[in-house]
Amino acid sequence: MKRLLLVFVVLAVFLLAACSSPQEGVAVPPESDGGNAADTSVSSGQAGAGGVREFSITAKQWEFVPDAIAVKKGDTVRLSVKSVDVSHGMAIPDFGVNEVLQPGKTVNIEFVADKAGVFSFFCSVQCGSGHAGMRGSLVVE
Numbered sequence: 001m002k003r004l005l006l007v008f009v010v011l012a013v014f015l016l017a018a019c020s021s022p023q024e025g026v027a028v029p030p031e032s033d034g035g036n037a038a039d040t041s042v043s044s045g046q047a048g049a050g051g052v053r054e055f056s057i058t059a060k061q062w063e064f065v066p067d068a069i070a071v072k073k074g075d076t077v078r079l080s081v082k083s084v085d086v087s088h089g090m091a092i093p094d095f096g097v098n099e100v101l102q103p104g105k106t107v108n109i110e111f112v113a114d115k116a117g118v119f120s121f122f123c124s125v126q127c128g129s130g131h132a133g134m135r136g137s138l139v140v141e
């Protein structure tokens with residue numbers, strides 16, 4: 001029975017960590033240009049980096065497909081995210097992203113991956129019993 005208790009504790013810690021990602025409070029607003037900007041317009045002073053990486057992500061109960069994406073630091077990341085069932089959300093707090101995904105609609109998200117690390121993204125709209133496990137990771141190397 002101790003084993004069961006341990007599993008519960010680990011799960012609880014995991015869920016707590018997931019709900020409140022207490023990363024440094026840098027809330028960077030998403031880029032608000034028309035989306036037509038040239039791919040070299042990133043003024044991060046990182047000449048050479050700054051390519052554009054595009055990903056199509058499907059959101060459904062209760063997963064993102066794919067649930068792991070990798071880019072290089074300095075890249076502009078474009079995500080086309082589509083929910084194929086109910087309303088979901090796409091939140092990447094470390095990059096100021098939090099969008100609602102209406103069923104059947106594609107939402108385009110763009111941000112610059114200006115810091116390296118492993119960041120989690122997750123569903124931010126209560127979407128059913130598996131909601132808390134609907135997450136993935138963004139690797140910026």
Ligand SMILES: [Cu+2]
Pocket residue numbers: 088089123124125126127128131132134
């Ligand atoms: Cu959800």
